[in-house]
Amino acid sequence: MSVISMSPPKPSQKPSVLNTLKKLSREQLILLLSLSIVALVLIIFVVAPLWAMLRSSVLDSDGVFVGLANFRHYFESASVWHSLTNTFTLGITVMLVVGSLAFFYAYALTRSCMPYKGLFKVLGMAPILAPSLLPAISLIYLFGTQGVAKEVLLGHSVYGFIGIALGLIFWTFPHALMILSTSLRTSDARLYESARALKMSPFKTFFIVTLPAAKYGLISTLIVIFTLVVCDFGVAKVIGGSYNVLATDIFKQVVGQQNFSMAAVTSLLLLLPALLAFVVDRWVQKKQQNLFDSRSVPYQPSPEPVRDGICFAYCAIISIAVLVVLGMAVYGSLVTFWPWNKALSFNNYNFAEMSTYGWSPFWNSIELASWTALLGTVLIFVGAYSMEKGRDFTPLRRFLQMLSVLPMAVPGMVLGLGYIFFFNDVNNPLNFLYGSMLLLVLNTLIHYYTVGHMTAIAALKQLPAELEASAASIKLPQYKLFWKVTLPVCLPAVFDIGAYLFINALTTTSAVVFLYSTDTIPASVSVLNMDDAGQTGSAAAMAVMIMIAAILAKLTHLLLDKLFEGSTQAWRKR
Amino acid sequence: MKARFMKTALVTALTLCAATSYAKQEVTVYTAFETDILAKYKNAFEQENPDIAIKWVRDSTGIMTAKLLAEKNNPRAEVVWGLAGSSMALLKSEGILKSYTPQGLGELNNALNDPQASQAWFGNDAYFNAICFNDIVAKQLNLPKPTSWDDLTKPIYKGHIAMPNPASSGTGYMQVSAWLQNMGEDSAWKYMQKLDTNIAHYTHSGSKPCVQAGMGEVAIGISMASRGAKLKTQGAPLSLITPKGIGWESEAVGLVKDSDAAKRVVDWSISKNANELYIEMYPVVAHKEVVSEMKNFPNVKQVMAKMDFARMGDERADVLNKWSDKFDSKSEPKS
C-alpha cells in the first residue's frame, strides 16, 4: 500500500522510504508486497474488529467510557451464571461423549481389519458436510413432541440440554474423528512389537501403548470439540428451548435488544475459554510432533476376528445413527406439511413460494463459498509461502505467522460482532463494505484462515528449505519457481484448502449471522430464518441443498485431485 | 486488490454524485420492511414523484434501530419508513426524528401515530400477537380452548405453552409490554409468574411459538398473528385466539432530514395509495378508508391493547432485566 500511496504526486515527501524501496530488488519488492497485503488483511479484518469490540465493552450505549461498569452490571444478573453453567455443562458433556465415541471409531478405522472401512470413513465424516442446523431440525422430526421416535427420550423434552447435546455430538463428531484418526495412524509399530515380545495382553497393550501414544491427539480433540460447542449458536437457537448458553445470549443482546456493549462483554467471556483452549492446543501440538520421527515404522493391523467383529458392529451402529439423522432431514424436507400432511412432495423445495428470498440464499451461498474458496486459497497459500519461504523482512514474517493463528481462537459470533463494531462505524472509511458480499467473504475467509494456513505451512515444509536459494543461483525468479515447482508440488494441499473453505463457507452460520443484508443472505442463515418462520420443511430442504452442494464440492475436490495427479504428483512414485 | 477496490468505490461514489446533481434527487430511506415489497413501494412512489428516487437501506428492526442510534451524530438516513413504533419513539427521544405534520394526517387512525405532542412519526400499518392453538393436539390432550389470558394459567396447560423470550424477540417484548400497560404493573408481573409455570419454553424468535404450535410441538403458542394466519392457510390445524389486550405495534414513518424531498416521501407514505399497497401485506393499516379482511386473520381491532410506545421504549431495558432475572435463569425446560 505504501508504494501506491506515495506514487507520483509528491515523491520528495518521503525520500528515505522511497530510497529504501528503490534499493530493494524486484524479488524483495514482490515479497514485501504480498506480505503487506496479508498483513493489511489480517490487521483490518482480525485485529481491528477485535479491538473495536474490546473498546465498546468499556463504553456505554452513548459511547462514554464507563470502565468495567458493563462487566459489573453483567455479572450482577442471575441469568448470566445460568448461561455460564449451561455453556460449560454442555461443553464438557459433548466433549467427553464425542471424545470417546470418536476415539473408538478412529481406533476401529486405523487399528482393525474390519470390512467396509472406506464406507465407514465416509459416513463418519459425512456430518461435516451439513450445516449445524441440519441435525437440530432432524432431531425435532425424530424426538420432538410429534417426533417419530420420541419414546426413546422417556418423556424428556428434546428442547433444551438433550437436543443441543445430541445435535452438537452429531455435528462435532467428524472434527474429532479427523484429528484422532491422524493421531492414531501415526503410531509406531515398533512399540507394538515390543509389547508382543513382552507377552502383554491386548487389553493391557491398549492402555500402555495405544492410549499414551494418542494422548496428545486426544487432548487436542477434546479442546477443539469444547471450543466448537461453546461457540456454536445455531443448534442452541433451533432446539435449545429455554436452555440459555453464552452464544445465544450474544444473539439475544444484539438482535433482541441492540445492547451492543453487553454483547461485547458476553463476547469477551466467550473469547476467554476459546483463547485458553487455543493456547493449550498449540502447546499440545508442539509436543505431538516429537512423538513420531522419521525412523518410526507405521503400524499395520493384522486380522483378528473378535476385535474386528466388535469394531464392525460399533462402526455400523454409529454409521446408522449418522444415516438416520441425515435421512430424517431429507425425509422431513420431502414431507409436504409436517406432521399434518405426510404425503411426500417437492413442495418444500419450491423456495420461491415459501420465502420472500426464493432461491437467492442458495445462490448467495454458492457465490459466498466460491469467492471465499478462491480469494481465501490464493491469499492463504501465497501468504503462507511468503512467510515460510521468504528470505527478507524476518520480523514482519514472524509477526504475520503469529497473527495467522489468531483467527482460530476467535469464535465466529465474536468475530461477526467485532465486524459490526468496526465496519458499521460511520467514521470508518471501510464502512461501505458493511452488508456487502465482499465483507461476508472476508469474514468467512478470516474465520477459517488458520486451518488453511496451517495446511499450507505443513505442505510447504515438505519442500527442501534450500529450493529458493538454488533457484536464485540459477537465476530463476522466485515467482517462476513458485509457479513451476512449489504450486504443482503443493497442489493437493491447495485443493484441500479450497475445499475446506468452500464447504465451511456453505455451512457456517455463526460469523455471518450479523453481517448479511437482504441481497446477500446466505442459505445457512435462511435455514435459520425459515425455521423461525415456521417453514420447517423448507428449512430442512435448504439444509439438504447445502449438504448436496457440499457433497458436490467434495466430489469436485476428489475429481480435481485425480485430474491433476498425473501431471503434478507423478514424481511421488518411487 | 485493495487498491483496485478503493478505486472502484471512488468511481461509484463519483458517479452517484454526478447522477444526483443533474438527474433525480435521491432520498435515503432506512427501512425494516420485507425486501420483496420494497421495489413495489419505490416504483409506486417514483411514478407519482418522477423527480425523486428512493434509495433503500434495509435491515431487520433490531439492527436498523441500532444503526440509526449509532449514526445519531451523523445521520445518513433522510427518512425512516417501516420501522416499529417503539423504535420510532426511541429515535424521537434521542432527537433523531424531526417533528413534522404531513399532508393528509387527518385521514389516519390516530391510534397508530405518535401519541406525544409535536408528533414525529405516523403509523403505516400494525401487526399483532395472537394465541395459536393447535386443535388436533388439544383434542389428543383434552385441552379446552382458552378464551382469556387468565385461562392460560390453568394447571391443565402446564408444559404446553411456548412464548417468545422478550429479551430476544420484539414480538415477545410487545406482549409483555401490553400486559404491563393493560393489567397494571404488579398484576402483570404476577400474571407472568403464574404463566411461567405453564410455559414449556421461551423461544428466541417471535413467530417460533406459533410455528411450534402449528407443528404440534406445543399445543399453544403466544406469537405473531400474521404467522399463525399464514400457517393456517398452509393447512396447520390452528385456531387463532385473540383475548382482550393483545400486544400490537405499528410500523411507522418519520422524518430525519428536514428537506423538501424527504417530506414528500413522508407525505406519500401515509397517502391512500400507499395504504392500499400496505393492505396487501398487513391486516390493519393506518388510513381510515382502507380496510380489508385478510384470510384467516382474526378480527383484532376491538381487542388491541392500549399501547404507549414511548413508555414501551423507555422502560425496555428495565423490564427486560427484571424479566431475565425472574424467568430467563431457569436452567432446565419443564416437560
Next chain:
Amino acid sequence: MQTYLHIDNVIKQFGQFTALQQISFSIKQGEFVCFLGPSGCGKTTLLRSIAGLEPVTSGAIFQAGKEITHLPPEQRDFGIVFQSYALFPNLTVQDNIAIGLSNQGVAALECNQLVDKWLKMIGLQSEAYKYPNQLSGGQQQRVALARALALSPGLLLLDEPLSALDAKVRTHLREEICQLQRKLGITTVMVTHDQEEALAMADRIVVMNDGVIEQIGTPQEIYEKPASRFVADFVGTMNFIPTSMIDNNLMRIGEDLLSVPESLQELAISGCMFDLAVRPESLYFCAVEKANDLNNKDNSIAVNIESIEFQGAYCQVECRLWDDFSASSIYVNVPIREARKLNLSLQESRRIGFDNTQLHAYPSIRKAVKAVIAA
C-alpha cells in the same frame, strides 16, 4: 593467478550473537577452497553471505573485481549445491538441469545439447526422464551439481554436499567433484565439517572456529603446521602430552627426561609448562632391547599399552604414561608390517619415541600458565 573473490572485514550478527567476526581473505581464480570447522563455527554463514542468501552486517565482498556485497543472490554469479540436494522434486532430471538454461533464453535445441553434455559428464544419460525421488542420493547430488554448473557460473559453492551420503558414495563423488572442478577450472568454495574431505579435496583450507578464521593454508600446512591448538586438535588426530621445560636442553614428560628438539628451542625457558602436540603417525615404538636402557638416549617415554585397535593398514595403539594413570591417552599409529615385528601385547610396558621434525607445543589448558608462547 589473480584474485577472484575477496572478503573484506565481513561481520555478521544475528541479534546479540556474532556469527562472523571481521573475516578477511582472498580466493584466487580457479582455486578450490574449503571452509572447515565444527558446526556453528560460521562457515555456512560465510558461504551464504558470499551467495547473498544472508545479508552481512558490515564489510564488503568482491567477486571478479566487482563489489557484490548488497546484490541479491539472483544478480550474483554462482552455482550452489546443498547437502539436501534441493532438486525440484516435480521436474525430471533433464528438466532440473534445463530450467535454468531455458529461463535464460537459451534456445531449445542448444538447451537440449547442453543438458545432454551435462548428463554425459555426470554419467546419468539413462536417468534423464526419471524424477529425483527415483534416484539414489549420490545420483541426486550429481544432478544438483550439473544444475549448478549448467549456467557456467564463475563460482561454485558447495554446502556440505557429501554429508548426507554413504561412506563409499562419498569418496567416489569426492573424486568426481575434484575432477570436474579441475577440468572446468571453476573457482570453488566448499563448506565441510569433515577434515578428511577438506584435506583430500582442497587447494587451500580456511579453518574456522567461533566466527573467526583460525588458519588459512594448504592441506599440508594445516596438517603439519597447525597455527593454533584448535587447528591441531580439529584437523586429524593429535596427542597433547603435558610437558615441562627443565632448562635449555632438557624437558620432562612424566618421569622421563628428554632433550629439547631443535623446533622447540625458542620455548626453552626453565619451569615453563606446555602441551607437546604430536600426531599418532609421528610416534613409534622403540625396539625392545632399547626399552630397558635407562639412559633414554633416543628421547623416548615409557608407556603402558591399554588397547590395540586393528585398522587394516595400521594398528592404533592406545597408551598411557607408564606411571601416571590420570594422564590422557596417547595414540600411536603403527604400520601393520612394523606392528607384526613389534609383537605388542596389552598391559605391556614399552617406550615410544618421537619424530623430532613433527613436534609442536601449545599452551597447556589443564593448568593456566601464561608464560607459554605458542609455537
